[in-house]
Amino acid sequence: xxxxxxxxxxxxxxxxxxxxxxxxxxxxxxxxxxxxxxxxxxxxxxxxxxxxxxxxxxxxxxxxxxxxxxxxxxxxxxxxxxxxxxxxxxxxxxxxxxxxxxxxxxxxxxxxxxxxxxxxxxxxxxxxxxxxxxxxxxxxxxxxxxxxxxxxxxxxxxxxxxxxxxxxxxxxxxxxxxxxxxxxxxxxxxxxxxxxxxxxxxxxxxxxxxxxxxxxxxxxxxxxxxxxxxxxxxxxxxxxxxxxxxxxxxxxxxxxxxxxxxx
Ligand SMILES: C[S@@+](CC[C@H](N)C(=O)[O-])C[C@H]1O[C@@H](n2cnc3c(N)ncnc32)[C@H](O)[C@@H]1O
Numbered sequence: 001x002x003x004x005x006x007x008x009x010x011x012x013x014x015x016x017x018x019x020x021x022x023x024x025x026x027x028x029x030x031x032x033x034x035x036x037x038x039x040x041x042x043x044x045x046x047x048x049x050x051x052x053x054x055x056x057x058x059x060x061x062x063x064x065x066x067x068x069x070x071x072x073x074x075x076x077x078x079x080x081x082x083x084x085x086x087x088x089x090x091x092x093x094x095x096x097x098x099x100x101x102x103x104x105x106x107x108x109x110x111x112x113x114x115x116x117x118x119x120x121x122x123x124x125x126x127x128x129x130x131x132x133x134x135x136x137x138x139x140x141x142x143x144x145x146x147x148x149x150x151x152x153x154x155x156x157x158x159x160x161x162x163x164x165x166x167x168x169x170x171x172x173x174x175x176x177x178x179x180x181x182x183x184x185x186x187x188x189x190x191x192x193x194x195x196x197x198x199x200x201x202x203x204x205x206x207x208x209x210x211x212x213x214x215x216x217x218x219x220x221x222x223x224x225x226x227x228x229x230x231x232x233x234x235x236x237x238x239x240x241x242x243x244x245x246x247x248x249x250x251x252x253x254x255x256x257x258x259x260x261x262x263x
Contacts, residue, residue, distance in 0.1 A: 017221045017234050019080070022213040026055045026081075027120040027154060028206035028254055034059060040198060040258055041150055042067040046114035050144060051075065052105045053121020056084035057098070059152075060117055064094050070114075072098040075105045075124075111144035119154030120254065130177045134185065138192035142261060151194065151259040157182045157201075159253040169247030182255055189259060198258035204250065211245045 020026065025034065041063055047070050051060040054074030064072050076082055082100040089095045105124040118125065118141060126136035134155070141151050158179045167174045180188065186196055202210075215238055222234050 018217040021217045025058050028202035028210040030206050038062045038066050048113040049115045050113035052118040053124035055081040074100045112146040114149040116145045116151045142193045153257045157185050157253045162251045166247045194259040195262050197260045200256050202254040
């Protein structure tokens with residue numbers, strides 16, 4: 001789940017490495033789990049949806065499609081992902097009910113909303129390092145959700161404690177303190193004023209699909225453009241990310257926590 005920023009201009013995809021083109025979601029999330037999440041999250045008929053670090057907001061768009069009375073706001077700092085979200089909204093007839101806003105979500109004045117999505121994006125809510133980061137992000141989520149609403153938090157956790165060698169291979173500066181185990185994460189959720197309505201975690205198939213799709217089009221592009229001026233830096237990024245993935249595979253988890261504010 002580290003950043004491998006390559007090309008951003010859609011019109012340049014024939015001559016430049018493509019970017020994230022094979023991903024449906026920007027994280028390890030299967031169609032089956034997405035379907036179940038949308039069903040659960042729309043059961044209480046939310047009228048407002050706020051997507052923190054939305055990227056192209058695929059889950060928000062599906063939620064809005066399943067909740068015809070709802071409007072949504074997605075906040076992110078990446079213009080090209082927001083543009084993809086706007087195009088998808090237009091294609092699905094949702095453009096009148098959703099806004100993709102280019103701004104930081106840190107300290108946001110948006111909300112409260114009936115449904116707050118924060119999937120793989122708690123870094124948008126708190127810039128503090130752990131151990132404060134998760135507590136602050138959860139406090140923000142409680143502030144941003146209405147009392148009878150729901151939060152979907154997609155958050156990293158350690159499936160087991162990483163070895164020093166594994167940590168050294170992950171993202172730069174990776175430390176055991178970067179994440180909690182699932183039990184501790186849930187304890188923090190409860191301490192922040194939520195009850196966990198539903199706890200689930202991405203499985204290995206979802207991770208493998210995500211990580212493959214993350215790089216696939218760029219791998220194909222590189223294989224076919226060995227002499228391109230961007231080939232060397234692209235190869236270096238792909239190789240670095242693959243090595244990182246091989247270090248966190250089966251160690252880093254992603255929990256999808258459907259949270260209810262405790263009144
Ligand atoms: C792993 S992606 C997840 C995107 C989306 N939630 C999804 O699941 O498809 C994390 C997102 O957080 C965004 N992000 C990081 N810092 C942010 C900030 N301060 N404000 C808003 N978005 C931020 C990134 O630009 C990125 O799109």
